[in-house]
Every structure is written in structure tokens, then in C-alpha cells.
Amino acid sequence: xxxxxxxxxxxxxxxxxxxxxxxxxxxxxxxxxxxxxxxxxxxxxxxxxxxxxxxxxxxxxxxxxxxxxxxxxxxxxxxxxxxxxxxxxxxxxxxxxxxxxxxxxxxxxxxxxxxxxxxxxxxxxxxxxxxxxxxxxxxxxxxxxxxxxxxxxxxxxxxxxxxxxxxxxxxxxxxxxxxxxxxxxxxxxxxxxxxxxxxxxxxxxxxxxxxxxxxxxxxxxxxxxxxxxxxxxxxxxxxxxxxxxxxxxxxxxxxxxxxxxxxxxxxxxxxxxxxxxxxxxxxxxxxxxxxxxxxxxxxxxxxxxxxxxxxxxxxxxxxxxxxxxxxxxxxxxxxxxxxxxxxxxx
Amino acid sequence: xxxxxxxxxxxxxxxxxxxxxxxxxxxxxxxxxxxxxxxxxxxxxxxxxxxxxxxxxxxxxxxxxxxxxxxxxxxxxxxxxxxxxxxxxxxxxxxxxxxxxxxxxxxxxxxxxxxxxxxxxxxxxxxxxxxxxxxxxxxxxxxxxxxxxxxxxxxxxxxxxxxxxxxxxxxxxxxxxxxxxxxxxxxxxxxxxxxxxxxxxxxxxxxxxxxxxxxxxxxxxxxxxxxxxxxxxxxxxxxxxxxxxxxxxxxxxxxxxxxxxxxxxxxxxxxxxxxxxxxxxxxxxxxxxxxxxxxxxxxxxxxxxxxxxxxxxxxxxxxxxxxxxxxxxxxxxxxxxxxxxxxxxxxxxxxxxxxxxxxxxxxxxxxxxxxxxxxxxxxxxxxxxxxxxxxxxxxxxxxxxxxxxxxxxx
Numbered sequence: 001x002x003x004x005x006x007x008x009x010x011x012x013x014x015x016x017x018x019x020x021x022x023x024x025x026x027x028x029x030x031x032x033x034x035x036x037x038x039x040x041x042x043x044x045x046x047x048x049x050x051x052x053x054x055x056x057x058x059x060x061x062x063x064x065x066x067x068x069x070x071x072x073x074x075x076x077x078x079x080x081x082x083x084x085x086x087x088x089x090x091x092x093x094x095x096x097x098x099x100x101x102x103x104x105x106x107x108x109x110x111x112x113x114x115x116x117x118x119x120x121x122x123x124x125x126x127x128x129x130x131x132x133x134x135x136x137x138x139x140x141x142x143x144x145x146x147x148x149x150x151x152x153x154x155x156x157x158x159x160x161x162x163x164x165x166x167x168x169x170x171x172x173x174x175x176x177x178x179x180x181x182x183x184x185x186x187x188x189x190x191x192x193x194x195x196x197x198x199x200x201x202x203x204x205x206x207x208x209x210x211x212x213x214x215x216x217x218x219x220x221x222x223x224x225x226x227x228x229x230x231x232x233x234x235x236x237x238x239x240x241x242x243x244x245x246x247x248x249x250x251x252x253x254x255x256x257x258x259x260x261x262x263x264x265x266x267x268x269x270x271x272x273x274x275x276x277x278x279x280x281x282x283x284x285x286x287x288x289x290x291x292x293x294x295x296x297x298x299x300x301x302x303x304x305x306x307x308x309x310x311x312x313x314x315x316x317x318x319x320x321x322x323x324x325x326x327x328x329x330x331x332x333x334x335x336x337x338x339x340x341x342x343x344x345x346x
Numbered sequence: 347x348x349x350x351x352x353x354x355x356x357x358x359x360x361x362x363x364x365x366x367x368x369x370x371x372x373x374x375x376x377x378x379x380x381x382x383x384x385x386x387x388x389x390x391x392x393x394x395x396x397x398x399x400x401x402x403x404x405x406x407x408x409x410x411x412x413x414x415x416x417x418x419x420x421x422x423x424x425x426x427x428x429x430x431x432x433x434x435x436x437x438x439x440x441x442x443x444x445x446x447x448x449x450x451x452x453x454x455x456x457x458x459x460x461x462x463x464x465x466x467x468x469x470x471x472x473x474x475x476x477x478x479x480x481x482x483x484x485x486x487x488x489x490x491x492x493x494x495x496x497x498x499x500x501x502x503x504x505x506x507x508x509x510x511x512x513x514x515x516x517x518x519x520x521x522x523x524x525x526x527x528x529x530x531x532x533x534x535x536x537x538x539x540x541x542x543x544x545x546x547x548x549x550x551x552x553x554x555x556x557x558x559x560x561x562x563x564x565x566x567x568x569x570x571x572x573x574x575x576x577x578x579x580x581x582x583x584x585x586x587x588x589x590x591x592x593x594x595x596x597x598x599x600x601x602x603x604x605x606x607x608x609x610x611x612x613x614x615x616x617x618x619x620x621x622x623x624x625x626x627x628x629x630x631x632x633x634x635x636x637x638x639x640x641x642x643x644x645x646x647x648x649x650x651x652x653x654x655x656x657x658x659x660x661x662x663x664x665x666x667x668x669x670x671x672x673x674x675x676x677x678x679x680x681x682x683x684x685x686x687x688x689x690x691x692x693x694x695x696x697x698x699x700x701x702x703x704x705x706x707x708x709x710x711x712x713x714x715x716x717x718x719x720x721x722x723x724x725x726x727x728x729x730x731x732x733x734x735x736x737x738x739x740x741x742x743x744x745x746x747x748x749x750x751x752x753x754x755x756x
Contacts, residue, residue, distance in 0.1 A: 237722065244659075327635075330635070
């Protein structure tokens with residue numbers, strides 16, 4: 001499975017879908033249970049805790065995009081099958097190295113036909129549709145929904161540090177697409193979508209971080225050295241207590257993000273998402289690294305599960321833009337505009 | 347998690363805000379507050395709150411308090427923080443630790459008398475716990491209380507006693523049995539700070555101010571009626587007091603985000619305004635994330651209180667995070683100022699706030715439980731990790747080693 005080319009574990013996916021997980025934040029008219037965004041967040045946390053190799057986050061992000069910005073006919077076309085798990089969706093935003101930026105988007109849509117190449121598309125080989133960021137004839141950026149079964153789409157599975165979350169390159173060549181017209185236009189719309197994705201991802205990160213801390217604590221209680229459990233040494237217990245602190249701060253920020261995602265204030269959502277993302281990325285990366293360290297040599301082996309979390313932690317910390325990117329987003333929001341103007345000219 | 351008040355909470359918040367609007371002025375964002383403690387003003391402010399029924403919110407009505415809910419105390423604190431009022435810290439130990447302990451362990455008539463007096467601002471209390479031999483290791487204390495009939499004679503020394511020099515009464519923890527194991531030989535009392543034999547010497551602190559003291563006790567006489575709990579049960583009383591301390595000292599006061607921005611407004615870095623510099627902006631954003639994390643953690647605590655539940659272990663992270671952040675904030679702000687960072691009076695607009703904070707902040711990781719002890723508590727109580735090996739358990743107190751091995755470092 002770590003090779004990154006394994007097929008979707010369809011039994012697990014079918015079971016998750018049958019339990020209603022995929023439709024939890026989708027209105028009842030499309031077959032969802034409409035329990036809400038916060039319930040979706042908790043499910044993401046569970047997926048993160050168990051490292052479930054399913055496209056839950058990817059498909060959820062696509063559903064959020066269609067719910068946020070899809071015209072009624074696009075919602076009619078896609079939401080029912082996404083909600084019952086028979087279709088899988090994903091986001092295709094990025095094209096090259098470097099953090100998210102409008103200038104980094106070259107994909108172009110002319111007359112409802114898409115040309116371009118997207119990389120690091122999560123679950124891109126299994127997905128049935130992608131939400132693609134692309135420029136139009138007037139250079140304005142928009143979000144487009146693209147059916148990936150069209151013969152003009154070619155896909156390549158990309159080698160990836162976390163093979164359990166496959167990444168793909170998607171090539172579009174005059175591929176039919178439909179613009180999501182109901183949301184915010186331009187790069188602001190992409191940012192709003194990334195913000196919702198960041199909140200969902202934060203919960204997956206917190207689930208993963210908590211799993212690492214639980215593993216490390218279990219091991220620290222069982223593992224003896226110098227005649228005592230290693231968890232009795234302050235070098236270990238203080239390290240683990242600090243992880244607990246990082247996780248709880250991230251949980252608090254993410255909870256606020258989940259609430260802000262259901263409000264209508266875009267600035268508030270962006271600010272909350274940036275806080276959630278930065279603290280959750282750091283909490284998961286620290287937890288994954290220190291989990292290996294607490295396990296010592298065994299944590300460095302293939303047979304231990306420690307490395308699976310280490311891989312996932314880094315993938316999730318970069319896949320929506322680095323913490324540095326989100327720090328810049330946040331600084332632009334919270335440092336007063338009168339001071340931001342001093343930024344001009346640099 | 348809830349980010350909005352219930353109807354009852356909103357009504358209480360309105361009552362508090364009405365009182366504050368009528369009796370105090372609003373704080374300006376980005377403006378530093380004076381750290382000076384005016385004892386008379388603090389006592390007068392306490393009395394004014396009492397008149398409005400907003401003092402002793404958590405104290406039961408039969409003890410003269412409001413008999414309110416923890417959520418109401420939180421709401422009051424949130425609102426008062428937005429106004430310029432005499433610092434509440436003079437009474438922090440009184441209400442955070444001493445009065446709850448009196449209500450729990452003193453004779454009911456004493457509990458009532460002192461709770462009422464404190465609520466009115468007539469009594470300030472201190473906590474005579476720490477000693478030169480026992481800070482983090484509180485149960486190592488050596489102050490001796492010997493029974494003589496209906497009285498106890500106390501000899502010893504306390505240290506780090508906040509506001510002892512302004513206090514009317516103190517909670518005292520003393521050793522009544524040197525042959526019992528460490529935690530089993532302690533007994534708790536309350537004592538009139540004007541008793542003969544009590545001498546209070548202020549300690550000059552790192553920033554030149556004096557909030558805490560050494561307290562010397564020489565043949566101090568305490569009636570047995572002022573004993574709290576059974577003889578030998580002092581540790582149980584102390585744990586009750588300290589449990590309240592966690593709540594009382596849990597929050598760390600520091601500069602808000604607007605003050606950081608204001609402090610950097612006139613600073614240049616690499617030939618451009620510091621607020622336009624990527625390094626500074628990244629640090630500010632990360633500071634914002636940390637503050638937001640604490641604020642929303644507080645919301646989780648408040649939500650639990652609002653629903654009548656005990657807050658979970660997340661409450662214990664606030665002091666640890668806040669103290670570290672305070673030190674980092676002061677040190678980094680001085681760094682950003684460059685050579686002027688070490689100067690408190692660069693020009694007439696300087697208030698030296700961050701220079702003072704740089705000194706003051708170092709105490710936050712020590713006071714109210716050191717960072718190291720709090721990490722131990724977190725690891726052992728929440729993460730269920732085993733305790734450290736100890737050399738002081740199950741043996742008579744007088745046989746516990748007090749000197750490091752001879753020879754010392756080579």
C-alpha cells in the first residue's frame with residue numbers, strides 16, 4: 001500500500017459510505033444526513049487517528065466546494081453520488097513547487113474547455129471528479145468542476161512520501177468543465193475553499209497527533225530501562241506533556257475553525273482556518289517526530305507504525321500550503337491595514 | 347463548543363457591564379496598564395463590587411457571597427479585563443485560595459465572619475506555605491507547631507508569601523510531627539498576621555518591586571480553634587487550597603496583540619518598517635495563533651462550566667503556555683528594537699513596558715507551580731505516566747536527607 005499505487009480499499013470505503021459518513025454534511029435532498037460541518041470535522045479526526053487509507057478528506061473537500069459555490073444544476077449532478085460514496089471527488093489546485101498563489105496557476109479554461117497540468121492531487125487516480133482552479137480568458141481565476149473519466153484527461157500516480165494517501169498528476173487537454181459560479185470569484189474563492197479544507201485537515205491532523213501521543217504514552221509505560229519505565233523519566237514525560245499541550249491548543253483553534261466555517265464572515269473563516277492549520281500542522285509534526293524518538297530504534301523500523309504517522313504528518317502539513325504560507329495569510333488579516341500599507345513598495 | 351452566551355449568561359453579562367460602565371473607564375486597545383498596586387484603591391474597589399453584589403461571586407450566600415456559578419465568575423473577569431480598575435491581584439490569593447479553604451475547613455462562624463470581611467474588602471489574606479526548604483517540594487516544610495494545652499506555639503520561616511505585608515490573616519501549614527512520614531506530619535491553621543512574633547520582610551524582586559515576602563514566626567501563639575482539619579491532615583487541606591490555586595493563577599496576564607503592533611509601529615528593520623518585514627510579520631502571526639489557542643481553550647473551559655461540567659485537562663495548559671509566551675514575547679520585542687531594546691526611555695513616548703515585562707515575565711514560569719512541576723502533574727494525572735522514583739516516601743520526616751552528598755562538583 002505504501003507504494004502509492006494500491007487500488008482504493010473498496011470494502012472499507014463501501015462500509016464507511018453505508019454508515020453515512022460521506023453524506024454527513026450534505027443536505028437531505030441529495031441523500032445526505034445534513035448533521036453538519038462540525039460532525040464532518042469529528043469524522044476527519046477519526047480518519048486521522050486510524051490512518052484510514054480512504055479518500056474521505058479529498059471527497060469531503062470537493063463536496064464543500066460544490067456546496068459553497070456550485071450552481072443548482074452542478075449540485076444536482078454531483079452531490080447525490082458523492083454523498084453516498086459512489087463517486088469520489090478531490091481538489092486540483094497546485095501546479096508546481098511553492099506555496100499557493102494566483103501567479104502559480106497556469107491552467108486555463110476557454111469556452112468551457114480546460115487545458116493544463118495539476119500536481120499533488122490527493123486521491124487523483126481514484127477520483128471521479130476534481131475541483132480545478134484555473135484562469136479564464138480574462139485571467140480571472142475560477143473554480144471548475146471536471147469529470148475525470150473523459151478521454152482527454154490523463155493521470156499519473158506520483159511517488160509520494162505517504163503512499164497511503166495517493167497523489168496524482170492530472171493532465172487536461174481541452175477537457176470539458178463547468179464553472180462553479182455560486183461562490184466568491186477569483187483568488188478569494190480559492191482561498192475560501194482552502195480555508196474550509198484547512199479546517200477539515202486540521203481535524204485529521206489532530207486525530208493523527210493524538211494517535212501518536214497515545215502510542216508514545218503506551219510505549220513509555222511498558223518500556224523498561226535502568227530498572228524503571230521510561231515514562232517515569234522527566235526527559236520523556238515532559239516531552240509528552242508538551243505534545244499534549246500542542247494538541248490541545250490545536251484542538252481549541254480547530255474547534256473555533258469548525259464554528260467559523262458555518263458562519264458567513266469570510267475574514268473570520270480565513271483567520272480561524274489559518275490558526276487551526278498552523279497549530280494543527282505543528283502539533284502533528286511534533287507528535288509524529290517525538291513518537292519515533294520515544295520509541296527509540298524500534299520507531300525507526302518499517303514494522304513499527306511510527307513512520308506511517310511521520311509520513312502523513314508531513315504530507316498534511318504541506319498539501320494546502322506550508323505553515324509559512326498560512327502565517328502570511330494570517331499576518332495580512334490581523335496586522336491593521338494602516339500598517340499593511342507600509343508593506344507597499346517591497 | 348459554544349462561542350455565545352446563553353440567555354441567562356447574557357443577562358448576567360449585561361448586569362456586569364452596566365456596573366462597570368457606571369464605575370470605571372474602558373481600556374484603550376494597545377495601551378499598557380499600570381502595574382502599580384494601590385492597596386487602598388484595591389480595597390475600595392472590592393467594597394464597591396460588594397455593594398453591587400458582584401464580589402464573592404462563587405461564595406455561597408450563607409457566607410455572604412453571591413452564590414453564583416463558575417461561568418459567572420468567568421464572565422465577570424472577561425468584562426472587568428476590558429476596563430481600567432485597580433488590579434484585582436491583591437485579593438487573588440484571598441478568594442482564590444484562602445476563603446474557599448476557610449469555608450471548607452474552619453468553624454462555620456469563622457468561615458462566615460472572614461468570608462464576609464474579605465468580600466467587603468476589609469480583609470486581605472495570604473498563604474503561608476512555601477519555605478526555604480520547600481517550594482516545589484512543599485511537603486518538605488520545617489516550620490514547627492507544638493501543642494500546649496488549647497494553643498499551638500509556632501516557630502519557623504516562610505518565604506515567597508505574596509502580599510503578606512498587606513495581609514490581615516494568613517493560612518499556615520506547619521509540621522506537628524517530625525517522626526511521621528513527610529506528608530503525614532503536617533497540620534493547617536489560620537493566623538492573625540498582627541500576632542506577636544510575626545515579622546514580615548519584603549523581598550526585593552528582579553524588577554525592583556516587592557510583592558512577596560519572607561515571614562518569620564517566633565513563638566507565635568495560635569488558638570486550637572484556628573486549626574483547619576484534623577491534626578496531621580494538613581496535606582489534605584493544602585491540596586484543597588492548591589487545587590483552587592490552579593484556577594486562580596491559571597491565567598497569565600500579558601500584552602494583547604494590539605500592544606505588540608503598537609510597540610513595533612515606529613521600529614525599523616533592514617531599512618523598512620518592522621511591521622512590513624517578513625520575519626516580524628511571521629512572528630506576530632505565530633504569536634496570534636498561540637493567543638488564539640489559549641483564548642479558544644478558555645472557551646472550552648467556559649463551555650464546560652456553562653453546562654455545569656468540570657473543565658477537562660485542557661484547563662491546565664493555559665498557565666504553561668501563557669508563561670512561556672510572555673517571556674518569549676518580551677525577549678523578542680526587545681530583539682526587534684535592536685540596541686534600543688535595552689533602553690526604557692528612548693524618547694518621551696517610551697513607557698518601558700516591554701523592558702519591565704522582560705524582567706517580570708521570568709517569574710510566571712515559577713509562581714503558582716513551576717513549569718517543571720506542572721509538566722509532571724500533566725504527565726502523571728492526564729497522560730497516566732508513572733511517577734518519578736523518590737527518596738522521601740514512607741520514612742520518618744527527620745531521616746530524610748537534606749544535604750547534598752559531600753564533595754559536590756569536582
